[in-house]
Amino acid sequence: MWSRILKPRVIGRTAFYWRSLFTMQLNTSEFKSLFSEGLKGLAELFGKHQHELRIAGGAVRDLLSGKRPDDVDFATTATPEEMKQMFQKAGIRMINNKGEKHGTITARLHNENFEVTTLRVDVQTDGRHAEVEFTTDWQKDSERRDLTINSMFLGLDGTLYDYFKGYEDLKERKVRFVGSAEQRIQEDYLRILRYFRFYGRVAPEPDRHDPKTLVAIRENRRGLAAISGERIWTELKKMVVGNHADHLLELMYSLELVQYLGLPPDGNVEEIKRVWQKAKDHSPKPMTILAALFRRPEEVERMDLRLKVSKEEKTLALFLVKYRQELCKSREEPDSLKPFTDFIIDSRELDTQSKVCELLKYQGEEKLHAELSGWSVPRFPVNGHDLRRMGITSGKEIGSTLQDLRDVWKKRGYQMDKDELLSHVKS
Structure with missing residues (x-):
């Protein structure tokens, strides 16, 4: 009552x-x-x-x-x-x-x-x-x-x-x-971002804002400059994986907020709208969505200076900006997972598989993402000791031989065991 x-x-x-x-x-x-x-x-x-x-x-x-x-x-x-x-x-x-x-x-x-x-x-x-x-x-x-x-x-x-x-x-x-x-x-300028975050959680439609509220946000946007990057990122990363994130980011650009948030002034809004629509139902990481705004690696560096994101988040953004075109265009067959698994096999980083999974979410490759999520990285069965026992002692020759064997192993779908691979050396 x-x-x-x-x-x-x-x-x-x-x-x-x-x-x-x-x-x-x-x-x-x-x-x-x-x-x-x-x-x-x-x-x-x-x-x-x-x-x-x-x-x-x-x-x-x-x-x-x-x-x-x-x-x-x-x-x-x-x-x-x-x-x-x-x-x-x-x-x-x-x-x-x-x-x-x-x-x-x-x-x-x-x-x-x-x-x-x-x-x-x-x-x-x-x-x-x-x-x-x-x-x-x-x-x-x-x-x-x-x-x-x-x-x-x-x-x-x-x-x-x-x-x-x-x-x-x-x-x-x-x-x-x-x-x-x-x-x-004006009591706490971070409330501008809290408004957008909760709009994504509560509102059923993307554009039901009270015009007076948007005016108040625009007129007080400069106050965001004094808010710490850590506090801004806490709100922003929740917003970009919520409902209407594509609309809300576009609105933030139109209200001229982004210059105070470390985001690129000419961010690729159309790309983020495309990525969000494809990835939203697959639990993307916040940086998977936000990376769509960045056209160049330098923009990721500037964002990090302002927001103080984690090393893992920054590395993911740089990875997506670098490989979102290069890796996906390398496929000979549209539905082939092979280029991605080969990339993971060749990588020396421990978390490459998780990054490639985020890349597949970014590109909307639902089927390939499901396959890669259930894939276990196989262990290459041959090492330098095996080659030394066969009489190969030159470090340079050991390195080139291991690479040749690795290429054969990848072509055979990572199914060859040690004896099969070493037989190639003998031959």
Whole structure:
């Protein structure tokens, strides 16, 4: 049910919202499955000390969508100091309390970690970080969150607490900022990318954006320059493997965001649209999709300078840019896996097979990808010791002979054993 809904009043640039609370009961199997011995113990402890404890944010969104969340965050009216005293008195171990200054305490009960955060309000923000003040007001904490669908709380009795029509937006599959889009973005410019990521998760159609939201994003795009590359990549790599990724990347180009993200200004948008359509149903790695934007290896290097991607991700991007044309054009027969397996056999890198699998996803070669995924790299049965025992002692001759034998072995489909191969040396 909804309680009385009133419009916000604005003082300066900050909107102060009057009470507008929607509540309902949730009693699904996904919700019930969360109640492990650890959570029961946590709930009992907070109840004993008369502190409210609720599930917060993304876990609530997932539960309302009929999904069991992978991670569950909790919010409470207890301060960090009150939580510490409570856990210490109960003999409960606390771990990884780096988030304490922001109100987060992690407790370990029954071999489970529970991250609990005190309700907060942002006192001051610079677009990257916020100075917070603790509160006991659930709506004020909800007010400071990014999107309406992420601003809800769920009591452990199944009561939903929704102050900004998040449940209604979730049912209608809308993605909206809480209150003013401009204000939410200026509190943390990374929310621009979070908007796109969640649009891909929630919206049923590629182009149902509120024009005012896109205006706010465009006008505040420069704020992304101050966001760390690691934070940007965390959001971007989730977005590029989600729904509507081709549309969203094209939109990001039209809104002139890419220069702040390390992506090439003349990125190949048409190629990424083609690749995403072919690869989206085959669990591509984020870089498999994003590599379609790059026309030259130097663009991968510039992207890495900005985003600080992992060595594995950078290597995959460079591999795809180099071999997406060269390797695929080398096939004499369209459905032949042989050029790819030969390439893997000849490679000295350990993860070549996984890279070639991503290349086949990139090219939309579903059948070949399925075959290569189930293929085990055969071991070449001859080595230098075998040739020395036959009287070949020159290192140069051993090397050339091994290469000749390897070529014969590949032509015979990697089926020849050691004796068969060595017979070629004798002959």
